[in-house]
Amino acid sequence: MSSPTTLADWLAHCERLHPSTIDLTLDRVQAVATRLKLRFDCPVVTVAGTNGKGSTCAMLEAIALQAGYRTGVYTSPHLVHFQERCRIRGEVVSAEALLPHFEAVEVAREGQGLTYFEFTTLAILRLLSQAALDLVVLEVGLGGRLDAVNVIDADCAVITSIDLDHMDYLGPDRESIGREKAGIMRAGRPVVVSDPMPPRSVLEHAQALGADLHLSGRDFRYSGDRQQWNWSGRHRRYNALAYPALRGANQLLNASGVLAAFETLHERLPLNAQAVRNGLAMVELPGRFQIIPGQPTLVLDVAHNPHAVATLAENLDQMGFFPRTHAVFGAMADKDVNAILLRMHPLIDAWYFTDLPTGRALPGTDLKRRWEALPARPGGAAASASCHPSPLDALHAALGAADPTDRILVFGSFFTVGGVLQDGLPRLAARHLG
Structure with missing residues (x-):
């Protein structure tokens, strides 16, 4: 069989490599990531949860762009074209830009079987790691603890709403699912939980790990009326904010978690209020209400x-x-x-x-x-x-x-x-x- 030359060729190759579309383990991905020497010199935010992940990633990106930062975002799945999974400086990457990174993963895997998601995630992570960025935002595909994204140690973890989904893989109840999502936390590093009623398993894991837990309603909170809303965290406060451009009843929950995440990174990524206002006003996310x-x-x-x-x-x-x-x-x-x-x-x-x-x-x-x-x-x-x-x-x-x-x-x-x-x-x- 001839070597893949187009993105479509590579995606077809990835689909043939592993008999399962989902095979939750980090061992294979970690081994290949080590051979790829994957590392990031800028802050990385990893976002897990059942709902609200895409909105959270989009708001993190929009605000950072308005602050003048060079952003990279990885989300999944895509709506129409695979390239939608990766944006650099607010723009979807080209198919051609991905090709050398697929080739690098193919060499680095040394015959190791990878699922479609694992292979493509590694290729996008490599692209992002070499793009000279100020902030990288990574959306977890499934769960957290054993998701391919979790080979990267996040500087800040964000956990959005947790509910019942993918129960065959993550467990039968919110406590089990929360335990899997909590796997993206790192010892001594901040984790923002925007779910106002998180499972106890999330809180217990943060405590056992020694993570810096930022809880909605305790460490940060929001209030508002029909015209505007206010947010306060441990050290920052924003008043008279316009509602996010994303429609929907839960977007203030997501936006509140986003501002808490930025607060944890304020020394490396300082923000002014205008960047927050402009970012929330301009954020876009196809397919969400x-x-x-x-x-x-x-x-x-x-x-x-x-x-x-x-x-x-x-x-x-x-x-x-x-x-x-x-x-x-x-x-x-x-x-x-x-x-x-x-x-x-x-x-x-x-x-x-x-x-x-x-x-x-x-x-x-x-x-x-x-x-x-x-x-x-x-x-x-x-x-x-x-x-x-x-x-x-x-x-x-x-x-x-x-x-x-x-x-x-x-x-x-x-x-x-x-x-x-x-x-x-x-x-x-x-x-x-x-």
Whole structure:
């Protein structure tokens, strides 16, 4: 077989290397990272949690950019293109920029099997380590303790909300899952917990490790009204802040944790209040309660577990009145689909269940069958459902059936939202407006 020459070639190579898509252990990754001599000369913030990780990473990046710092960010998964997983100085890296780092990992692994996630994570970490940056932000893919990102010792760990997800890998309850997330902490270094009610396992691990624990409600807190909000930490205070540009009920929780993280790094990365204000005002994150202008109103959200879907439902309730709400929905087989459907059931008048381009997804017909088993909607209002081969096909069907005053929600897996974004936002918006 010829050597890979394009990013697509390398990604296909990575998919063939290991029989499992997930194989939680750090041994393989650590060995290859050591041979790569991975190290960072700037502060590194690692972000773990069930929900809010992407928003937290985006706000850390936006504020640091406004302060004039050179940033590097690694997040996963991507919505449309693999390159979205890595941003340098606010820009998505090019496919070509990644190639030498894939080649370096291939040499350094010395025949060692790596999963797709492990291989690609190491390649992106190497790129970031050589990019002359002032701040690197790393989002944990799954869990924390045994995630490939955790081969890097973070200068500050951030743990966002913790809830039930990936229970086959992380454990059956919040205490077990919290213990896995807490694995990103380092002895003597700060850890910011933005979950207002963290599992005891997180607090106990921080104490046993001797980490510098910053707790929401104890070491930092926020308050606000409909117009503005205030934040105070151990040594800093910000007053009369505008709300983050990211929509949603939980964004102040995330923003509060972000400001606490910056407070822990203030000696190496000093901030002024204007950078905080500008960063929060300009932050962007596709697919997180993202509203695309036009008629009908179009909402995109990657909520794919019961906790995230409860927040989505709250956000939808706050949007005002729409005669009907249509929903394009696709999900992975390991998600608590019944709980998701039950929570959204009263809000949705027409479902468009979709297949997704991965063997890990539930077919649309299975989703429809589970929806049909739900109890009647409150008030006896009838709803409809149909199945479609792709998210874009499902969206076309919804656009064809919806009135201009209706609302269309596209939610669930990253594959669902990414499937309607595959032509890019401008083209989607143009088609939507047309």
